[in-house]
Amino acid sequence: MRSRKRVGAVELPRYVWSRPNKIGRHYYSYTRHRGRDWAWPTIPIPFDPQTQEFWQRCKQCEALEAGQDGGEWRWSWRGPSGRLYPLPSPKAPEFWPAIDDAGKRDASRDGEDRKTFGALVEAYTAHKAYADLADLTKRDYDRHLREIVRIWGDEPVSALTAVDAQEAIDSFQSTPSVARYFRAVLSKLIGFGVPRGFATVNVVADTEKVEHEVEPHEPWPDWAFELFFEHARPALQLPVYSALYTGQRSVDVVPMARPAAGANAIELVARKTGRKVFVPIHSEYREILTRTHLDHPALHLREGGEPWTLAAYRTAWQRDFTSVNAKGTPTSAPAAKKAAMARLREAGLVFHGLRKNAVNMLLEAGGTEAEVSAIVEMSEQMVRHYSRDVNKRRLARNMMRKLEEGWAETRRNLFGEGASAR
Structure with a gap:
């Protein structure tokens, strides 16, 4: 029934x-x-x-x-x-x-007929403007594009007001970096839609810019390197040298291919920007590569001879620094190692800080911002941001040298012809 x-x-x-x-x-x-x-x-x-x-x-x-x-x-x-x-x-x-x-x-x-945000995101992600983005940039864009579709997916783009956009941006005010990125992606998306009939103006231009100054990671001091190379797991160490001498991000350092014997440079494609990077091999770094050479196409290997993946390296790094395994159980590391790693951890030192060390070394050696930018694959503006302290020291040294060179005349102007040095 x-x-x-x-x-x-x-x-x-x-x-x-x-x-x-x-x-x-x-x-x-x-x-x-x-x-x-x-x-x-x-x-x-x-x-x-x-x-x-x-x-x-x-x-x-x-x-x-x-x-x-x-x-x-x-x-x-x-x-x-x-x-x-x-x-x-x-x-x-x-x-x-x-x-x-x-x-x-x-x-x-x-959505196409009503020119909705859902249709705009679909059009944008199918366009060359999106396809040409680096994979890491796409990943970040996708997170915000999904949020835009969640909030306004069925709404016509032309119906969005600056007030609506500002309200959405303000919802991320507890995380200014996220708010700034969300605003940038929203502006980019609507800007893409304006000449394609989705809107007549980009209302994001009338929203407040998110005031957020990115604090660069701290460079590692001398004592940190001494502690790390004395106590860290051996397989974690060569990537640190590679980061220091190439200035690249961990996403590019860990999977580096071993340079051919006699190669003068390490060449790669930066995953964040998609650009080719050419880093001449420093003589001391070449010596390290020679001493640690193994016949394997990958440069950075685990103790068992298998190449590191970025995820596995980060997990091992975290375990070494915290002395806690993936299950949350304390490891059997010696007390001296636990103390050393705790000091590194408490100082806030992370792998990305090695990138600032590299920038600082290049600037201290007299490199211009353009030269440093070419090696570490970073904008000149970001090089300046990373290297404020170095630039201050360089400016101070240059000024003192000028003072020394012109001291005789400067002294006469200050103290007069008859004054004697004391």
């Missing part, structure tokens, strides 16, 4: 029927106008009311249209936009996938 109204405590939608088998398991189907001459053929629903998919299928059935043509039933589904999409027979295995696909196409076409 079939029942439509209720199965247990669940009230079924209109035209949805249940039928128990011999062991009491219920099967569900959709039959519009059941029991009448103009009743539709039965459509099995392959889920039960305990699942979200069941209710989704029931809702999709409500939008079905059917009729007979020459004795054969023709099926279609009408989307929220009002468009009609032909469907195969409900007996065909592709029936439900066809409805799902129609729903996606209807939402996309409706």
Whole structure:
């Protein structure tokens, strides 16, 4: 016996029927106008009311249209936009996938017609402007693009006001760096949409810029290197040298390929920017590479001879610095090592700080901001930001040298011709 109204405590939608088998398991189907001459053929629903998919299928059935043509039933589904999409027979295995696909196409076409944020994000991510971004940049963009779709996905871009945008930006005020990036991505997205008819103006231009000064990571002092190389796990050490002598990010350092014998430089493609990087090999670094040479295409290897992955290296680094394993259990590291690593940890020293060490060394050696930028794959503006202390010392030394060179005349102007040195 079939029942439509209720199965247990669940009230079924209109035209949805249940039928128990011999062991009491219920099967569900959709039959519009059941029991009448103009009743539709039965459509099995392959889920039960305990699942979200069941209710989704029931809702999709409500939008079905059917009729007979020459004795054969023709099926279609009408989307929220009002468009009609032909469907195969409900007996065909592709029936439900066809409805799902129609729903996606209807939402996309409706979004295109109404110029929604969802449609704009889809257009942007399919464009060369997005495809040309470095993989790491795409990852960061994707996080904010998903948030934009979550907030305004079905809303027309032209309906967004500066007040709306500012409210969304302010929701990240506890994390200024995130707020700044969200604002930048939103501005980039709407800027992309303006010449494509999604909006007439970029309202983000009228929002407040997020005041946030990025504090560079601290460079490692001499004592930190001494403690690290004395106590750290041996397989963690060569990547530190590589970071110090190349100035690259950990994402590029850890998977470095071993340079060929006699090579004058390490060449790679920076994952963050997608640009080619050429770093001449320093003589002392070459000596380190020679001493640690193993016949393997990868430069940085675990103790067992397998190349490090970035995730595994970071995990091992964290374990060495905290003396706690992945399960949260303290390791059996010697007390001296635990004390040394605790001191490094308490000083806030991280792998990325080695990048500032590299910048500082290059600047101390007299490198220009353009020269340093070329080696460490960093903008000249960021080089200046990283190296404020170094530049101050350089300026102070230059000024004192000028004072020494012109001291005789300066002294006469200060003390007069007859004054003697004291």
